[in-house]
Amino acid sequence: MLTYKVKAKYITKEYDLLKRKSDKIKSLFTFTRKKIPSFWALKGISFEVNDGETVGIIGINGSGKSTLSNLISGIIPPTSGSLDIHGDTSIISIGAGLKGPLTGIENIQLKCLMSGMSNSKIKEVTPDIIEFADLGDFINQPVKSYSSGMKSRLGFAVAVHQNPDILIIDEALAVGDDTFYQKCVNKMMEFKEQGKTIFFVSHSLGQVEKLCDKTIWMHYGELKMFGKTKEVITEYKNFTQWFKQQSKEEQSKYQRKMKNKQKEFTLQKLKDDIIKKKENENKLLTRSEVREIQNETQKTPIGDKMKRGTKIMLLMASVLLVCLSIISFNDNAVSSIINNPVEFIRKQFTDLRKNSTPPKERSSKMDSSTNISSLNSSTEIISESTSMSSDTLESYMVQPGDTLESIANQYNISIDELKYENLLSDNNIEAGQELKIPTSSEQ
Template identity: 50%
Template sequence: MEDNYKVKVQNVTKEYDLFKTQSEKLRSFFSVSKNRVPHFWSLMGISLTIQPGETLGLIGVNGSGKSTLSNIISGIIPQTTGYVDVRGDTSIVAIHAGLRNNLTGRENIRLKSLMQGLTNEEIDELMPDIIAFADIGDFVDQPVKSYSSGMRSRLGFAIAVHINPDILIIDEALSVGDDTFYQKCVDKISEFKAEGKTIIFVSHSLKQIEMLCDKVAWINYGELKMVGDTQEVTSQYREFTKWFKKLSKKEKHAFEKERKDIQKNFSIQNYQKQVTEEMAKEAPQEKNLHSKVHKLFYGSVISEKMSVWNQLLTWAVLIVVVFFCLVNVSGHSVDRVIHDPTVLVHPSHQLHLPGNE
């Protein structure tokens, strides 16, 4: 059935503003910056569906948007436009995701487990199994900032698989660590598959993808290049990488620059217009398509910038605060200033209390 899915993303995009300074970022948040801030579209209209019990592999060259998509699905970051529906609790395993550097491994286990809704009693029961699986020895009571990448991966994976999530997202977490731990992870993933869990697996290793995944999505510089049968997609991806490796250094640079320029110059307005036209062809009798597409694009999006009304309210509050500060400094009463604002530039040396005028 069409609605029988575990994860659905539709027309998802993600824009990053390339701020140079923190002040530039603050001005943009309040929409007071007159200079146009350069932007980069990590995702340019991704649509795919993951069925219950399916293991989906995400492949693509570095910077194509694989981790961005997995972070959006897990709820770590919001999408810029598009619809994301995740039916179940997610747990993401990534080398740098979800671990607090200043906390010990044991403290991180408790914190992440509490965030997933487990009780202290349940965590106490799971703690020995998680520590045993991670196999990081006495480092479990040391701050995570002292861990190697492999140790971080071990701990993150151990926590994620023991809190029993509905949807497990693994982002390059098997690329570090020794063969023994790698086999433990593969066995645990296979166990999850046998239980009918839904898994999203991000990796550069096509052998891992082919061994674990039922379906593969190839994301190529922010676009969904291909999605389908594992062998078919990985075969096409191998052909692409083989072609790319044969290019000269100059040709590689030109190709990558061309793709990056497309991501920088992507127009969300043109993409929205394209989607509207496609929907019009499929359902020519449909009315109010523009408003429906706009709702599809922005209906479930949390804005990362202030709305016009919030801007007006912020400025109004700021003006009121400044006004009362000036009144306080002037030494005049509020009534006096309201009736004669010019007294603000003539401070009084006498304190006026309410009711004494």
């Protein structure tokens, strides 16, 4: 029978250090990750938490506290390692999962629906959530108008009334007032008496010491210490006191050193360190144990980037799309290509052969065709000028009642010719107006 509620074994979490949003899309199609810089927020964390335990998570900013809480809650997957969780989880963070445009009531309904509650159950617990949050008339206002403390109230109220097996509180009590803080503490103690497991992330060592049985000290992606709360907090205070005594230059140097270790970390190094540690403990590893360590230090598919097979399929789809675009621009119907693929391929080879004609030969052909076309155009110009020279212009004085149509019929010409010779934009003419009439010399 399992006695633990949460068991983590060599879990890691890797993030890409991308400068632009477009780099994220590009990284999906790369077949190698050598050129993509990464940062390891967690570097092989292992721990075990039992039923009914309240565990604090402490550490300086950027140590991996929130990453660990998000992994436990299931918001993000680990890059490698195994995380065994027995029971439903619910995370409480400032504004976590709250939609700004929606009102407090609407957010209660949405979050409860997302947790799997039925409509009847939501209707039953909504009054209790409203009473616990104690937001007054603001419960009917959009959450985007809430302060951070009000968001924390609403988030905590919804989470605890979902009755989870594992409750994760990430800095949610840091912004509340004393009255609401005491209400939250009472609720946590009630959960603890019911045998529920609680993870409490906080910078307030006093709160951690008061509420937690055990404490995890996270330090630049590593689990620095895990044990009884008083012992861990004592060691953590010793470290912070030592750090504050250093000069600013030494502090910066230490921080750069630890962050560089997070960038240079590899799963192969983790595997080697695990094997070396076990060998130092005078344990002779069997093949099955080595194979297990190998599996635990490999990237899980869900935590990795796009698979190679998926990238190949996307590449083939892109090539097909380009081919269809070329077919469309060349006025070729897809149906005709499917019905007669041999003819289409023959035509493509013919066009390719034409395009692959040697430059000199193609130039001579172009010159000859240009000369012929020039000769034809010259002949057309000469004939046109000859025909134009055979036409003469007469003058005509517009009489009352005349129209362009009647004048054109009289001289057996078109209305467009009349308008062209007289630069008319419409059919309107006036009596006494002089018009030029084109007449053929043969008439």
